[in-house]
Amino acid sequence: MTTTLTKRRIRLQVDEGSHTPLTNRLTSDAPIIWRGTAVDIEFGIFQYSDFVDDLAGITEIKLDIHIGRDRLGAAQVSKSLLAAELNSSLTLEEWQSDDADKVHGTFQLTNANTQLDLGAASDQQRQFFIVVYAEIASSANVTIGTANLTIEEDGAKNGIPPLTAPDQCNYKFSGNNIYLWNPDSELWYPIGIRGALGVEQVIHGDGVTL
Numbered sequence: 001m002t003t004t005l006t007k008r009r010i011r012l013q014v015d016e017g018s019h020t021p022l023t024n025r026l027t028s029d030a031p032i033i034w035r036g037t038a039v040d041i042e043f044g045i046f047q048y049s050d051f052v053d054d055l056a057g058i059t060e061i062k063l064d065i066h067i068g069r070d071r072l073g074a075a076q077v078s079k080s081l082l083a084a085e086l087n088s089s090l091t092l093e094e095w096q097s098d099d100a101d102k103v104h105g106t107f108q109l110t111n112a113n114t115q116l117d118l119g120a121a122s123d124q125q126r127q128f129f130i131v132v133y134a135e136i137a138s139s140a141n142v143t144i145g146t147a148n149l150t151i152e153e154d155g156a157k158n159g160i161p162p163l164t165a166p167d168q169c170n171y172k173f174s175g176n177n178i179y180l181w182n183p184d185s186e187l188w189y190p191i192g193i194r195g196a197l198g199v200e201q202v203i204h205g206d207g208v209t210l
Contacts (some may be wrong), residue, residue: 008039009100014132014145017048022130022147025098031130032150036115041107043132044095045144051092055104057137059083063107065116065149068127076116076128079107116151117172124153174210182207 010033011025024031033039041063045052060082064075086105094102118126128149134142172179172188179188187207195201 006100008033008037009042010039011042011098011103012044012130012132012145012147013046013095014043015046015049016134016142016144017046019146022145030148030150032152033114034154035118035151036111037154038111039109039114040100041109041130042100042103043105043107043145044090045104045134047144051095052104053091055083055086055088058086058134059137060135061086061105061144062133062135064131064133066129066131068129068148071129071131077109077113079109079113081105081107114151118151118153125150172210179208179210180204 009026010031012022012031013025014022021030023029031041043061045055060080062078062080065077066073066075087103090102090104095104100106116126116128118124128151130145130147130149131143132145134144136142172181174188177190177192179190181188185207188210189207190205192203193200194203
């Protein structure tokens with residue numbers, strides 16, 4: 001048997017009836033990835049530990065990744081799979097084989113998707129929160145699994161410029177605004193430009209915590 005190097009795989013057995021954070025079936029640990037690396041998030045759908053072998057009524061499966069401390073904020077990454085993209089013929093035995101193609105579906109995250117801001121964490125790790133939910137025929141959203149995801153800086157950057165920590169002066173986007181970091185006040189300031197050509201002025205709002 002030969003082994004070929006592939007993208008990082010995270011295999012989640014999502015269960016609508018459980019509130020226990022998911023682990024990666026391939027490692028039995030909470031999911032962890034390097035920042036800026038591509039990863040496939042595979043999933044199989046269960047309910048109260050029973051394998052779901054009938055996907056009728058599911059119109060879409062979605063994945064959101066949030067900053068761990070701010071689950072109510074805007075998702076840092078969002079992916080979705082329509083019903084036609086799901087594997088409705090998957091069996092329990094196939095899922096338990098842990099083969100990469102034996103899944104109900106796979107969310108493919110690119111290098112850019114995982115190039116997320118790690119902030120000023122001294123250990124260069126940051127906690128994120130994955131939520132997987134299904135839209136069913138009744139137009140209801142049903143959460144079918146959550147996981148705590150750790151993203152760690154490896155220094156390789158995969159050809160993508162690294163994001164500097166706030167204490168090195170930085171910028172970020174939030175909503176429709178761009179903010180600059182002031183290391184002295186340790187606050188973020190929204191900035192903008194106003195004025196006719198030749199008399200432009202840079203303006204900023206009050207400092208905030210983001």
